[in-house]
Amino acid sequence: MIYFIKKNWKGLFAPVSCLFITLFDYLIGNSFYFTLIKILIFCLLHALYVYKTEYIYDSDIYLYLGRLKYEYERHHVIKPFLTLTQITLIYISLAASFCLQSFDFFKPFYLSVFSILFALLILDSLNIFLRSLTNKAELKNIKPPPSLMQTRFMFITFIKYIPYCVAGSRLVVGTLALTEIAYPMGCASNNRIGPITRLWTNKVLYPELTIPLETRLDVMYESFKYDNNECYIRPKGEPPLPERTCTLSEEQDLLNLGVSQGIINSMTGKSMPSLINMRK
Numbered sequence: 167m168i169y170f171i172k173k174n175w176k177g178l179f180a181p182v183s184c185l186f187i188t189l190f191d192y193l194i195g196n197s198f199y200f201t202l203i204k205i206l207i208f209c210l211l212h213a214l215y216v217y218k219t220e221y222i223y224d225s226d227i228y229l230y231l232g233r234l235k236y237e238y239e240r241h242h243v244i245k246p247f248l249t250l251t252q253i254t255l256i257y258i259s260l261a262a263s264f265c266l267q268s269f270d271f272f273k274p275f276y277l278s279v280f281s282i283l284f285a286l287l288i289l290d291s292l293n294i295f296l297r298s299l300t301n302k303a304e305l306k307n308i309k310p311p312p313s314l315m316q317t318r319f320m321f322i323t324f325i326k327y328i329p330y331c332v333a334g335s336r337l338v339v340g341t342l343a344l345t346e347i348a349y350p351m352g353c354a355s356n357n358r359i360g361p362i363t364r365l366w367t368n369k370v371l372y373p374e375l376t377i378p379l380e381t382r383l384d385v386m387y388e389s390f391k392y393d394n395n396e397c398y399i400r401p402k403g404e405p406p407l408p409e410r411t412c413t414l415s416e417e418q419d420l421l422n423l424g425v426s427q428g429i430i431n432s433m434t435g436k437s438m439p440s441l442i443n444m445r446k
Contacts, residue, residue, distance in 0.1 A: 173313040177227030180212050226311040227321075233308050234325045241303035247293035248286065256283050281348045288340040294333035298326075357381045357415060375410075383414040383434075390433045 171178075184205050191201040216222050223229075248256070260283055305325060310318040346360030359367070359382055367379045372388050379385055391407045408423050420430050 170313050173226045173311070175225075176222045177225035179222075180209070183208060183212075226313045230308075230310050230314055230318075230321055231325065234305055234321060237305060237308055238301060238303045238325050241301055242297050243300040243302060244293065244297045246290075246297065248290045253290070256286060259283055277348060277351050281344060284340040284343045284348070287336045288344075291333040291335075291337035291340065294329050294336075298329045298333070357383055359385060377410050377413065380413045381415060383416070383420070384410070386433050387414055387420070390429075 187204055187208065188201055191204070259279065305322045310321070314321065342360075342362065346363055349360055350358035359380065363385070364379065367385055367388075368375070372379065372392075375388070379388065387407070387410065407425060407429070411423065412419060414420060417430055417434075421427070
């Protein structure tokens with residue numbers, strides 16, 4: 167055990183530190199989002215330190231994983247659909263297109279670029295699945311260092327299945343973006359919800375509703391009414407919200423129900439909660 171730690175502590179430092187941060191914050195009652203921010207900052211600082219010092223490169227874990235990855239990559243039968251550089255450019259373009267969505271003038275351009283880029287991610291995920299299924303590498307033939315002899319199958323499994331995780335994440339993100347964002351926008355209504363959201367909200371979250379949820383305004387209304395979310399400020403003295411009698415397409419529909427403008431502003435985010443209210 168001492169020999170294992172001596173040869174691999176550099177490779178274990180980052181994941182063990184992240185685990186310690188998570189457990190520590192859980193025990194003292196910090197929120198998950200605060201913990202996530204701390205982990206992201208730690209990972210960024212650790213990556214910069216590794217880039218500067220390269221201290222991790224002589225760890226047995228790093229060296230063994232590097233040999234396994236090299237052996238795995240050179241036995242692919244199918245060529246990659248997108249390179250790492252192209253994937254990076256796609257994510258940068260997506261970030262830029264998100265910034266343009268608030269301008270109506272750029273909406274057709276944004277929708278087209280958005281749909282094409284996420285379609286490319288879906289195609290790339292399918293390519294990764296096929297490449298992984300047809301890979302001919304025999305990773306068991308790569309001799310592990312003595313310190314990792316007892317755990318070599320864990321590293322072999324990691325190298326084999328991490329491409330499936332990458333492909334699955336891109337497939338899920340691309341599919342959700344196309345169905346839940348691009349599809350409603352393509353129907354000329356930013357207020358509509360996608361089919362997956364509609365199924366989840368109507369069958370799981372609010373199955374008792376007589377009028378199904380069809381729009382984002384419907385979802386916000388029911389969430390504001392039943393969940394009493396802390397991010398909302400309910401104006402003092404306001405009566406309980408009435409039942410929906412129709413699908414909510416615009417603010418006027420809410421006014422017709424008898425909902426006050428103060429409630430509408432709070433529900434739609436026009437009046438933001440103060441830090442004091444969020445702590446209460």
